[in-house]
Amino acid sequence: MVKVSNLGYPRLGENREWKKLIESYWSGKLSQADLLAEMKSLRRTFLKKQADAGLDLIPVGDFSLYDHILDLSYQFNIIPRRFAKEAHDLGLYFAIARGNKDNVASAMKKWFNTNYHYILPEWSKQKPSLKSNRLLELYLEAKELVGDKAKPVITGPITFVALSSGIEDYTAAIKSLLPLYRQIFQELVEAGASYIQVDEPIFVTDEGHSYLEAAKHVYAYFAKQVPEAKLIFQTYFEALVDPEILGNLPVAGLGLDFVHGLEENLAAVKAGYFSDKEIFAGVIDGRNVWGADLEASRDLVLEISDKVKAVHIQPSCSLLHVPVTKKGETGLNPLLKNGLAFADEKLEELRLLADQLETGFSSPKFTQKVADFKALQAADFRNLALEDLGKIPQKRHLDFKDRYPLQQEKLGLPVLPTTTIGSFPQSSEVRRIRRAWKGQEISNQAYEDFIKSEIARWIKIQEDLDLDVLVHGEFERVDMVEFFGQKLAGFATTKGGWVQSYGSRAVKPPIIYGDIQHIQPLTLKETVYAQSLTKRPVKGMLTGPITITNWSFERNDISRPDLFNQIALAIRKEIELLEDAGIPIIQVDEAALREGLPLRKDKQQAYLDDSVRAFRLATSSVKDTTQIHTHMCYSNFSEIIESIRALDADVISIETSRSHGEIIEAFETATYPLGIGLGVYDIHSPRVPSLDELISNIERPLHQLSLDQFWVNPDCGLKTRKERETVAALKNLVAATKIVRHKFGKD
Ligand code: GLN
Ligand code: ZN
Numbered sequence: 002m003v004k005v006s007n008l009g010y011p012r013l014g015e016n017r018e019w020k021k022l023i024e025s026y027w028s029g030k031l032s033q034a035d036l037l038a039e040m041k042s043l044r045r046t047f048l049k050k051q052a053d054a055g056l057d058l059i060p061v062g063d064f065s066l067y068d069h070i071l072d073l074s075y076q077f078n079i080i081p082r083r084f085a086k087e088a089h090d091l092g093l094y095f096a097i098a099r100g101n102k103d104n105v106a107s108a109m110k111k112w113f114n115t116n117y118h119y120i121l122p123e124w125s126k127q128k129p130s131l132k133s134n135r136l137l138e139l140y141l142e143a144k145e146l147v148g149d150k151a152k153p154v155i156t157g158p159i160t161f162v163a164l165s166s167g168i169e170d171y172t173a174a175i176k177s178l179l180p181l182y183r184q185i186f187q188e189l190v191e192a193g194a195s196y197i198q199v200d201e202p203i204f205v206t207d208e209g210h211s212y213l214e215a216a217k218h219v220y221a222y223f224a225k226q227v228p229e230a231k232l233i234f235q236t237y238f239e240a241l242v243d244p245e246i247l248g249n250l251p252v253a254g255l256g257l258d259f260v261h262g263l264e265e266n267l268a269a270v271k272a273g274y275f276s277d278k279e280i281f282a283g284v285i286d287g288r289n290v291w292g293a294d295l296e297a298s299r300d301l302v303l304e305i306s307d308k309v310k311a312v313h314i315q316p317s318c319s320l321l322h323v324p325v326t327k328k329g330e331t332g333l334n335p336l337l338k339n340g341l342a343f344a345d346e347k348l349e350e351l352r353l354l355a356d357q358l359e360t361g362f363s364s365p366k367f368t369q370k371v372a373d374f375k376a377l378q379a380a381d382f383r384n385l386a387l388e389d390l391g392k393i394p395q396k397r398h399l400d401f402k403d404r405y406p407l408q409q410e411k412l413g414l415p416v417l418p419t420t421t422i423g424s425f426p427q428s429s430e431v432r433r434i435r436r437a438w439k440g441q442e443i444s445n446q447a448y449e450d451f452i453k454s455e456i457a458r459w460i461k462i463q464e465d466l467d468l469d470v471l472v473h474g475e476f477e478r479v480d481m482v483e484f485f486g487q488k489l490a491g492f493a494t495t496k497g498g499w500v501q502s503y504g505s506r507a508v509k510p511p512i513i514y515g516d517i518q519h520i521q522p523l524t525l526k527e528t529v530y531a532q533s534l535t536k537r538p539v540k541g542m543l544t545g546p547i548t549i550t551n552w553s554f555e556r557n558d559i560s561r562p563d564l565f566n567q568i569a570l571a572i573r574k575e576i577e578l579l580e581d582a583g584i585p586i587i588q589v590d591e592a593a594l595r596e597g598l599p600l601r602k603d604k605q606q607a608y609l610d611d612s613v614r615a616f617r618l619a620t621s622s623v624k625d626t627t628q629i630h631t632h633m634c635y636s637n638f639s640e641i642i643e644s645i646r647a648l649d650a651d652v653i654s655i656e657t658s659r660s661h662g663e664i665i666e667a668f669e670t671a672t673y674p675l676g677i678g679l680g681v682y683d684i685h686s687p688r689v690p691s692l693d694e695l696i697s698n699i700e701r702p703l704h705q706l707s708l709d710q711f712w713v714n715p716d717c718g719l720k721t722r723k724e725r726e727t728v729a730a731l732k733n734l735v736a737a738t739k740i741v742r743h744k745f746g747k748d
Pocket of ligand 2: 422592632633634635656716717718
């Protein structure tokens with residue numbers, strides 16, 4: 002029998018109940034006992050929903066009060082040293098994630114190539130021990146409700162260690178965990194568990210190669226110590242790095258991603274590496290919102306089943322990365338809505354698929370889904386022929402060294418020009434008026450007038466501060482991607498399409514469902530208005546094609562490069578409008594460029610090349626004297642510095658405060674030749690930086706970079722800061738810049 006399994010279910014709840022409960026507990030409105038009781042009831046709802054959807058194996062232990070990696074660290078008593086004196090309770094658990102009055106939080110890191118972030122375990126010479134068998138408790142709770150369908154899920158020891166910090170000897174760290182996992186597995190087996198899903202996604206990354214020996218030892222140890230446990234060695238997001246070795250591990254099942262690692266995983270199946278294994282085949286995309294091509298999935302399962310002991314079906318990864326249900330999305334075009342599948346609809350698809358495979362008969366529902374899928378593919382909003390790119394310039398007319406002096410002269414800028422990254426504080430007033438406008442309590446005109454008054458107020462503040470390049474402040478945007486999604490053709494925004502980003506923080510990515518087209522000005526009105534109020538240059542603010550794609554749910558019926566290019570051409574139109582309207586500087590933010598870097602080295606260069614081409618497609622048509630800026634948030638730049646340079650943006654501003662000088666080194670070794678602003682203070686903290694600190698941050702990179710090339714700006718947008726601290730910090734920033742200019746005799 003083909004079993005239907007799931008790897009993980011979204012935590013947020015249909016109406017983000019999970020988030021609201023946690024936040025009311027944090028704010029003291031909900032007692033701990035009530036929080037725990039409510040959470041238990043949510044967990045039960047999730048289990049019940051999955052059982053009703055006809056699943057054979059339902060994940061248990063994927064639920065969390067914050068993050069599943071934090072759950073593991075906490076359970077293994079891997080507590081950051083600075084918290085050592087604090088009582089081990091729920092307060093400590095949340096404090097590690099969020100910080101408290103005495104201690105800073107642990108760092109947050111991106112979960113592989115998703116937009117989910119986990120809390121970084123800090124080992125620093127600690128020896129792990131088992132606080133309690135959390136998974137057993139959850140299993141017993143689930144078993145009561147769904148019986149032997151309950152499938153415990155835990156991140157495996159190798160991935161846990163590989164994702165940790167503060168470890169000197171990785172082998173020793175893994176070894177120290179083994180008896181703890183053994184005990185967890187043993188107790189689960191005794192309680193009646195059969196399959197146990199052990200997530201080891203590190204084995205789809207390049208880093209996985211260095212843990213192959215460890216994998217042999219670890220899984221041989223479990224096979225010997227707990228022979229009754231039917232472990233599923235679960236991977237996702239890419240193909241196994243070494244199917245020969247990993248296919249030989251003494252485990253009952255292998256969980257493989259046949260969406261993102263299709264070619265390689267399928268080749269490994271066909272090569273016979275998994276002939277004695279039960280394969281848990283991820284045949285439905287677990288991290289995008291599209292309905293599956295069920296006929297193709299069926300054929301794929303049949304192809305796999307010939308070569309393995311048994312095949313079961315599941316999403317390609319945990320459904321943590323998609324919204325809960327499309328049920329409430331009443332505002333969408335029916336063609337689009339029928340073609341969507343959020344978490345609940347994906348489970349339904351899997352059931353239909355399994356039934357089809359069982360009986361060889363396509364039920365009416367199955368046939369309907371196939372028709373929905375085909376109708377969306379054929380929709381007329383999906384058939385735009387891309388313009389002939391050969392005819393569009395992808396290179397600026399003059400080289401940087403020849404055009405930059407022309408720009409600086411036209412702009413009349415001093416050395417070390419000062420500017421900001423774009424957004425200014427979105428006060429509670431801004432948010433209140435926006436809500437009123439969305440709720441149709443105030444007219445479009447009233448809303449626009451309000452935005453204008455905020456722009457005017459901040460132009461004045463910036464002039465008083467004596468900043469050199471001004472911005473309009475982005476008051477009209479809640480989000481730098483959704484805003485563009487709402488104005489370009491081809492995007493849909495949902496009502497409830499939320500996914501967890503970290504902790505209680507959720508994002509609602511727009512859906513790119515059709516051809517992207519520029520059908521109305523995006524930012525022209527606000528930018529031109531701001532420029533009309535001042536003689537100083539105002540910088541137009543746009544989000545770039547790569548970031549728009551990476552922070553959206555993207556179409557999967559055309560190639561990524563084609564999608565990048567479509568968006569790039571739309572952004573290009575807006576740039577041309579801004580330029581024609583006399584805006585002298587245009588910033589195209591690529592905050593998420595580094596984020597989208599593929600997991601595997603062999604795919605990275607193509608992605609970077611596609612990104613560079615799209616960025617240049619968007620930005621190369623401007624006059625020599627129009628200055629193009631870009632901005633990137635903190636990333637590991639050293640490995641992509643060549644591509645950053647290839648963007649050929651006149652000025653890049655980047656976040657540096659969290660990098661301990663590494664970023665400056667990266668730019669030093671590569672002798673970065675273009676304009677650059679290395680953020681001089683951290684905008685994540687309300688702290689106002691002192692003059693001395695700013696002076697030293699401004700001067701530090703001047704050892705490597707020429708005075709003419711350097712800009713002075715904060716690390717990132719100021720949207721989340723308060724007005725008072727923002728003005729105070731910028732005042733110091735301008736004063737510090739003037740002092741440094743004076744030192745160099747350039748005032
Ligand atoms: N221009 C955007 C802002 O200032 C950039 C945000 C970002 O880098 N994440 O808000
Ligand atoms: Zn940023």
